Amino acid sequence: MADAIGALFVRDLKVSSNRGRILLSAPKLDIAAGAAVGIKGPSGAGKSTLLFALAGLQQNCTGAIKWGSVDLTAANQTAKAKFRRDHLGIVFQDFLLFDELGPLENGAIQSLFRPKTARAGLRTAASATLKQLGVSRDTGDVTTYSGGERQRISVARALAHDPAILLADEPTANLDRDAADALATDLVSQAKGKGRTLIVVSHDQSVLDQMDRVITVKDGVVA
Numbered sequence: 001m002a003d004a005i006g007a008l009f010v011r012d013l014k015v016s017s018n019r020g021r022i023l024l025s026a027p028k029l030d031i032a033a034g035a036a037v038g039i040k041g042p043s044g045a046g047k048s049t050l051l052f053a054l055a056g057l058q059q060n061c062t063g064a065i066k067w068g069s070v071d072l073t074a075a076n077q078t079a080k081a082k083f084r085r086d087h088l089g090i091v092f093q094d095f096l097l098f099d100e101l102g103p104l105e106n107g108a109i110q111s112l113f114r115p116k117t118a119r120a121g122l123r124t125a126a127s128a129t130l131k132q133l134g135v136s137r138d139t140g141d142v143t144t145y146s147g148g149e150r151q152r153i154s155v156a157r158a159l160a161h162d163p164a165i166l167l168a169d170e171p172t173a174n175l176d177r178d179a180a181d182a183l184a185t186d187l188v189s190q191a192k193g194k195g196r197t198l199i200v201v202s203h204d205q206s207v208l209d210q211m212d213r214v215i216t217v218k219d220g221v222v223a
């Protein structure tokens, strides 16, 4: 399964700022497809920079970031966008939902820019994941839902296209303890249940405890 799209191979990665300062280096990082991996480290260490590089969203990267046979550092913007559309789901600290829409409209938001033939499937998948995650009502916009529910809606959105890879950047930072624990459990079960690779940046030890493995980033270097 060396070429499984969820298998990550990073070599000699360097990420620079626009002014040429090295923000992050990762000499070697391998993650097996289907693994659940935490990324920890002090504030400003470069964790989000690493996660965004792995998503093909970070500028000024050199070296190799390969997901299966797709080399993101060699890909142009169109190819990177296609990779994300086909294979990647992302969950953000601040949810990044559309406040004026409800859970299903947010969960299935991708249907607005997907081919007509894919739209019904996306809505069905988002609806099923919302149910699995316990977001059972679909009344009112998402501002009427709790933080934990909103983050679960953003997980349903990230998974609607059935990606092989799920990335999350501090997904529990805005949640209370109970909601954070539940969300971490949900992320792991949604990933493991479908053999997805899960990579979670977190300061939260109870989130990191649920991962198969934890990587440390310190002073811009991935250990």
Ligand SMILES: Nc1ncnc2c1ncn2[C@@H]1O[C@H](COP(=O)(O)OP(=O)(O)OP(=O)(O)O)[C@@H](O)[C@H]1O
Residues within 6 Å of the ligand: 017, 018, 023, 041, 042, 043, 044, 045, 046, 047, 048, 049, 050
């Ligand atoms: N586009 C950019 N241009 C210049 N510096 C940047 C850029 N993006 C990030 N940085 C710097 O890179 C370093 C790493 O930032 P990053 O957000 O990856 O850290 P982090 O480990 O995720 O921190 P936190 O835990 O506080 O979110 C920081 O010093 C930050 O100021």
